[in-house]
Amino acid sequence: MSRVSTCLWFGTEAEAAARFYVALVPESRITHVQRSPGPWPGGAAGDVVMVSFTLGGQHYAGLNGGQPAEYGFAASISVLCADQAEIDRLWSALTADGGSEIMCGWLRDRWGVPWQIVPEILPRLLADPDPGVAARAFTAMQEMVKLDIAALERAAAG
Known part of the structure; x- marks a missing residue:
């Protein structure tokens, strides 16, 4: 995994967006879905917090911030x-x-x-x-x- 990557902020749809992106771009996949171990400002225990994925071999992360990016x-x-x-x-x-x-x-x-x-x-x-x-x-x-x-x-x- 690359040590430097781009992180994209989503309200609550990071996993859905990542799945959409990897379906569109060859040589792409979801590499990890991190769920919250407890409540947090963006949601509840068990909610997706971060999704790691590659698009065409480039690493990205999708972060659920709980509200649309501002x-x-x-x-x-x-x-x-x-x-x-x-x-x-x-x-x-x-x-x-x-x-x-x-x-x-x-x-x-x-x-x-x-x-x-x-x-x-x-x-x-x-x-x-x-x-x-x-x-x-x-x-x-x-x-x-x-x-x-x-x-x-x-x-x-x-």
Whole structure:
């Protein structure tokens, strides 16, 4: 999987849109559907939160934001980071000189482009077969601005 991808924001139809897109474009498929382990601002436990898919070999993510895209979040650049040092380096550079922090690992750079700076471990924690682990990690993530790997792991561990 590519470490850098485009994330498309949907109200609640990310999975339907992804299924439509992959049916249209050759060499395309849905690679993962992430369901919420608990309630969240965009919906209820069990709702689809994120859909990972490829279109013609290019990786995309579809995020259900709970309401139609507003404030320019319809697309963002998402970067999976190997460690906290990489998260901190990107976060610092992207929020410098007029960039702004948002929440849940999201920020805007100085040109207003939305970014998601995500630790590689987060998708694994959210997909943990133990629903308690996934729910604790998800709740912790929702309370953060810049994501903190150690805090996510502590939350997941209980």
